[in-house]
Amino acid sequence: MDMSFKEKSHWISLVSTICIFGYYFYNIVMLAGVPVEEAKDIAKDLLIQAIVLSVLVEIILHTMLAATNHKAAEMGADERDKLFEYRGNQVGYTILVVGVVITLGRIITIEYNPDFADHYSSLQIPLLTAHLLMFSFILSEVARFAVTLFNYRRGY
Amino acid sequence: MAESLIINRIREKRFFADEMTQQELADRVGVTRQTIMAIEKGKYSPSLEVAFKMAEVFECHLDDIFQYQAK
Numbered sequence: 001m002d003m004s005f006k007e008k009s010h011w012i013s014l015v016s017t018i019c020i021f022g023y024y025f026y027n028i029v030m031l032a033g034v035p036v037e038e039a040k041d042i043a044k045d046l047l048i049q050a051i052v053l054s055v056l057v058e059i060i061l062h063t064m065l066a067a068t069n070h071k072a073a074e075m076g077a078d079e080r081d082k083l084f085e086y087r088g089n090q091v092g093y094t095i096l097v098v099g100v101v102i103t104l105g106r107i108i109t110i111e112y113n114p115d116f117a118d119h120y121s122s123l124q125i126p127l128l129t130a131h132l133l134m135f136s137f138i139l140s141e142v143a144r145f146a147v148t149l150f151n152y153r154r155g156y
Numbered sequence: 157m158a159e160s161l162i163i164n165r166i167r168e169k170r171f172f173a174d175e176m177t178q179q180e181l182a183d184r185v186g187v188t189r190q191t192i193m194a195i196e197k198g199k200y201s202p203s204l205e206v207a208f209k210m211a212e213v214f215e216c217h218l219d220d221i222f223q224y225q226a227k
Contacts, residue, residue: 002190002193003190004188004189004190004191005188006188007190072188075186075188078186078187078188078191079187079191079202079203079206080187080188080190080191080194080200081188081191154199155194155197155199155200
């Protein structure tokens, strides 16, 4: 498959984000039955692990990619790369905004109607608001990479 | 996406420029080889800046390389 440096870079980001944060969110959902205090610590550790691992994997894989292609790495994004990134950013930003608005709606609803939290927080996951924001962010990132890569694969 | 109405003769120009490679042209106009490939196939229309740089590389007028075909 004939791919530019930037396309390979986006594949690395997409796959690493899906794997690392997929594992993270799977474990967060699995915390549903765990006692709250214990679950809080586990959730915090999972979040730190996922972020640190994500940064490390990105640095290592991108360094390896750049090492195998110095010239392309130095050149950076050309106008076509920037156009595709712009299209990806548009979709990613929209998803992020929707996620933030939903989370804000939840916070305000709970503030005015505390019963809502007891009845509808069916997962009983500690730090649920933080996880919702994190989920919105990761989903927007995945969408951003996916749309950019879709443009690369279509060619225009 | 609508089919591009801009056609180009880059492949031909490269051939007559000592069979210049896509990579060589890409290096000279400051884009990736994949972008040159996409332009040649008519899948991507370059910016005016890149188009003018190509004309400079091939030492010809812009409309010798790119033509707009009205439907």
